[in-house]
Amino acid sequence: MITRTTQSGFTSLMTYNIQKLSSQLQDVTLQASSGVRIGAPSTAPEDQGMLVRLRAALNDQQAWQDNSEAGMSVMGAVDDALSAANNTLDRALELVVQGASETYNADDRASMAEELQTLRDQMLDIANTDFAGRFVFAGTAYDEPAFDADGNYQGSSDVPTIRVGEDRYEDAGFDGSVVFSSALSVLDDIEAALLSNDTDALANLTAETSDALGEVSLSRQRAGRGFNRFDDARALSESMEAAVSTRISEFAGIDETEVYTRLSELQTAYQAALQITSAGMEVSMFDFI
Amino acid sequence: MSLLSALNTGLSALNSTSSAIEVLSHNVANVATDGYSRQRLDLNTASPVNRGGLFLGRGVTMRGVSRIADGLLGRRLVGQTGYDAAASTLRDNLSIVESFFDETQGFSVSERLEQFYDAMGESTADPSDDGLRMAAVSSASAMAEALNYTASGLSEAVAGFDESIGETVETTNAALVELAAVNESIAASGGASGDLLDRRDQLVEQLATTLGATASIEPDGQATLLVGGQAVVNEGEARTLSVGTDTNGNATVRVSVGGGFVDVTEYVGGKVGGLVESRELTSGYLDRVNDFAVTFADNFNAAHASGFDANGNPGSPLFTYDPTAPAGSFSVNSDFVDEPGLLAYAGASSAEAGDGTNLAALLDLEGAALFDSGSRTGSSFLSALTGDVGRDAAEASGAASQSAAALNDLGALREAISGVNLDEEAVKLVEVQSAYQAAARVISTADEMLQTLIQI
Numbered sequence: 001m002i003t004r005t006t007q008s009g010f011t012s013l014m015t016y017n018i019q020k021l022s023s024q025l026q027d028v029t030l031q032a033s034s035g036v037r038i039g040a041p042s043t044a045p046e047d048q049g050m051l052v053r054l055r056a057a058l059n060d061q062q063a064w065q066d067n068s069e070a071g072m073s074v075m076g077a078v079d080d081a082l083s084a085a086n087n088t089l090d091r092a093l094e095l096v097v098q099g100a101s102e103t104y105n106a107d108d109r110a111s112m113a114e115e116l117q118t119l120r121d122q123m124l125d126i127a128n129t130d131f132a133g134r135f136v137f138a139g140t141a142y143d144e145p146a147f148d149a150d151g152n153y154q155g156s157s158d159v160p161t162i163r164v165g166e167d168r169y170e171d172a173g174f175d176g177s178v179v180f181s182s183a184l185s186v187l188d189d190i191e192a193a194l195l196s197n198d199t200d201a202l203a204n205l206t207a208e209t210s211d212a213l214g215e216v217s218l219s220r221q222r223a224g225r226g227f228n229r230f231d232d233a234r235a236l237s238e239s240m241e242a243a244v245s246t247r248i249s250e251f252a253g254i255d256e257t258e259v260y261t262r263l264s265e266l267q268t269a270y271q272a273a274l275q276i277t278s279a280g281m282e283v284s285m286f287d288f289i
Numbered sequence: 290m291s292l293l294s295a296l297n298t299g300l301s302a303l304n305s306t307s308s309a310i311e312v313l314s315h316n317v318a319n320v321a322t323d324g325y326s327r328q329r330l331d332l333n334t335a336s337p338v339n340r341g342g343l344f345l346g347r348g349v350t351m352r353g354v355s356r357i358a359d360g361l362l363g364r365r366l367v368g369q370t371g372y373d374a375a376a377s378t379l380r381d382n383l384s385i386v387e388s389f390f391d392e393t394q395g396f397s398v399s400e401r402l403e404q405f406y407d408a409m410g411e412s413t414a415d416p417s418d419d420g421l422r423m424a425a426v427s428s429a430s431a432m433a434e435a436l437n438y439t440a441s442g443l444s445e446a447v448a449g450f451d452e453s454i455g456e457t458v459e460t461t462n463a464a465l466v467e468l469a470a471v472n473e474s475i476a477a478s479g480g481a482s483g484d485l486l487d488r489r490d491q492l493v494e495q496l497a498t499t500l501g502a503t504a505s506i507e508p509d510g511q512a513t514l515l516v517g518g519q520a521v522v523n524e525g526e527a528r529t530l531s532v533g534t535d536t537n538g539n540a541t542v543r544v545s546v547g548g549g550f551v552d553v554t555e556y557v558g559g560k561v562g563g564l565v566e567s568r569e570l571t572s573g574y575l576d577r578v579n580d581f582a583v584t585f586a587d588n589f590n591a592a593h594a595s596g597f598d599a600n601g602n603p604g605s606p607l608f609t610y611d612p613t614a615p616a617g618s619f620s621v622n623s624d625f626v627d628e629p630g631l632l633a634y635a636g637a638s639s640a641e642a643g644d645g646t647n648l649a650a651l652l653d654l655e656g657a658a659l660f661d662s663g664s665r666t667g668s669s670f671l672s673a674l675t676g677d678v679g680r681d682a683a684e685a686s687g688a689a690s691q692s693a694a695a696l697n698d699l700g701a702l703r704e705a706i707s708g709v710n711l712d713e714e715a716v717k718l719v720e721v722q723s724a725y726q727a728a729a730r731v732i733s734t735a736d737e738m739l740q741t742l743i744q745i
Binding site: 003004005006007008009012013016036038039040041042043044045046048049051052053055056059060062063064066067070071134139140141142143144156158160161162163166169172173284285286288289 | 320321383384387388390391392393399400403404407408410411413414415416417641642643644645649652656668669671672673675676677678679680682683686693697700701704705706708709710711712715716718719
């Protein structure tokens with residue numbers, strides 16, 4: 001126990017205490033003003049790993065949302081195209097049924113053939129749908145049209161995928177040969193049968209046209225499911241982003257009650273230390289002699 | 290005869306009170322002098338004279354001026370000063386170093402690494418898209434810049450520590466020479482004055498601050514100072530220190546012995562010791578950042594070489610580095626900046642636009658345990674490093690706080706024993722003044738009595 005005090009000792013002690021309080025006050029003020037408890041690594045060394053993992057998870061979710069939205073755009077374009085293909089084949093089926101009927105003559109069938117030629121061109125355009133520079137029915141070879149003018153498939157049998165999760169990739173496109181090769185072929189056959197006024201052939205082509213229509217329908221369902229998978233992935237990422245953001249706030253944020261109480265305590269202690277220092281240095285024996 | 294004795298007795302009182310006020314004045318003058326130990330005039334009663342069986346006092350004699358100090362406390366204070374200097378130096382330095390690993394400022398290597406993989410992940414939406422490829426290359430460049438920034442910051446810190454070691458050693462040498470000179474003065478004076486001993490203790494404390502060296506005080510008052518078993522101050526002789534470099538190019542502290550040098554780096558404490566430890570820790574962090582750069586670049590480039598770029602050519606190295614300074618020189622191959630199609634995302638030379646086979650393999654590297662002998666991913670390697678830096682900085686800060694508190698306590702004890710209390714000095718001033726007045730009155734009265742006697 002110290003029983004003898006000196007002015008120098010008092011000054012040193014108060015300077016030490018004021019500096020210590022000032023340093024603590026600065027730390028707590030920083031926390032209160034920023035709303036976060038984690039600053040430099042030394043403020044929470046044991047939490048650095050978790051902080052990095054949470055931030056990485058947040059960035060991942062944001063990137064996967066972007067990718068999911070890109071996939072939804074592609075699959076939306078696929079769906080629109082397949083809807084148009086469905087309408088085209090519907091009309092082609094009507095024409096082939098009419099053409100097979102004995103109530104129409106050769107001139108009627110020649111006229112139908114002209115319409116069918118238009119439908120066939122439409123179908124080729126649909127098969128070569130270009131969404132933002134991407135031929136969506138060309139598989140992974142989507143930088144070139146899926147079909148040439150003769151209806152030959154030039155794309156890839158591989159389907160491109162987009163990353164929408166840690167180990168989750170979803171198909172974003174189609175192998176157009178599966179969808180359109182038979183459709184284009186049957187349209188060519190119908191046109192030929194109409195031009196040659198061959199009702200038997202037309203009757204036989206009714207089933208092939210229905211099959212092609214069925215394939216388009218099936219593909220449309222697949223495209224819808226693909227769209228939904230991207231939508232699900234996007235919703236999951238959105239939900240995860242919100243959850244991770246909340247977790248980061250909880251993890252790295254301050255306990256406001258604790259911090260503001262501590263701030264108030266330190267401010268009071270700091271003011272008291274300043275007052276005591278001032279008062280302690282005011283009186284001297286030399287004032288009385 | 291007895292009245293004349295009374296005059297002499299009064300004179301001794303006047304002399305002693307005059308000296309007392311000199312000592313008192315010296316104390317007041319040094320009230321704010323660091324390391325000053327208050328002084329006291331030691332008085333003895335003068336030997337009495339036997340006059341007819343009566344032992345009559347002859348006043349006061351001055352035995353000397355003593356210095357109020359506690360030797361054991363002084364040694365503890367010196368030792369603690371060394372610890373405190375080392376701890377506060379390490380704390381201050383690591384608080385700067387840790388700023389290069391701050392995960393909250395948006396420029397950490399780990400955050401840039403995440404952004405790079407995220408940008409590549411967005412390329413899966415369209416591996417042929419030059420815009421997305423460019424974004425990936427830009428992210429790679431941003432990560433390289435973060436590595437360069439961290440490495441250059443750490444390298445500059447290491448160089449700064451070495452420079453500070455050199456500067457501090459120079460200052461230390463001047464103190465060593467002065468301490469040897471003070472030793473000579475102490476030896477020459479026979480009985481050292483309090484001020485000379487204070488100067489000796491100030492120098493010993495200064496050397497404890499810079500070197501963490503502890504001194505042993507010889508019976509005659511001279512200080513002997515050892516560092517790593519080598520006497521750097523012995524009586525009037527000082528051996529100066531010098532700064533060398535070890536095989537890794539790190540600064541070392543050496544003592545000149547004979548015609549050569551003895552490396553005492555590992556025994557040095559104080560500020561130099563704190564700088565040496567700061568340098569060692571920071572060099573270790575830099576080594577780990579370099580390890581990251583090499584492991585990341587080599588593995589990424591190897592995986593990249595397995596794929597094919599947009600021209601159908603095998604992937605060329607995306608990242609380059611100089612093996613002598615991997616993180617500092619880490620950069621993105623400039624060809625990729627001009628032509629992002631060089632990113633080898635495809636799995637085959639006859640690449641189709643949407644072929645992202647190798648892109649998926651590159652993305653898998655993010656979760657692959659390639660670092661720390663295959664035990665950590667890149668991200669966990671970096672966060673472990675950041676955690677270690679933070680722990681070291683926090684421990685240094687805690688140690689410095691504890692050390693400062695201990696030093697403050699010891700300083701308060703020293704002040705309690707050796708410090709000057711102005712109130713005490715004021716009271717003594719009153720006492721001495723009164724004693725002087727009383728002595729003068731005694732002389733005056735004795736004189737009057739003598740005059741009375743003479744006039745008879």
